[in-house]
Amino acid sequence: SQQGEEDPQALSIQEGENATMNCSYKTSINNLQWYRQNSGRGLVHLILIRSNEREKHSGRLRVTLDTSKKSSSLLITASRAADTASYFCATDLGGSEKLVFGKGTKLTVNP
Template identity: 90%
Template sequence: SQQGEEDPQALSIQEGENATMNCSYKTSINNLQWYRQNSGRGLVHLILIRSNEREKHSGRLRVTLDTSKKSSSLLITASRAADTASYFCATYGGGADGLTFGKGTHLIIQP
């Protein structure tokens, strides 16, 4: 079953603008991770935020986590055409089946 649900399903913005994607989940988690998938390729791990963290930065990426609302957001600042991809959140609840992925947000950066 899929735990994370990304919102919006698709997002199109102009190059240079900021892109914000949201993820909601249902059960308690150990950590939440964000991945990027370029068309036809495997997923690339972007960032991991633990359940006791509220915000984390990595380069142009900023991730927030609100465990009381069971939600996370991924912000990409100063977007570039190369950021065009699908972005997935994945949650780890400590169980035997590893990460559970959402359906993703397809981000298009218009040059």
């Protein structure tokens, strides 16, 4: 069953612009994570935000979490062509070892 849903499905921007991707989920969570996948490769963990946190930063990444709205956003600032990838949010199921992934946002950064 799909827990997280990313929005938009695809996003195309110019280098230097900011990219914002959103994720909505349905049930209570302990944490939410964002992953990145380059074309034809495995996923790479980017950032984890716990349910008691509202915002987290890592380099050019900024993640927010609104548990009242059951939503999260990933902001990539000053994007680069190398940021071109698919981005997935993943949520746990209230303490389970399992993660449930959304379908992803495909980001294209044009040079």
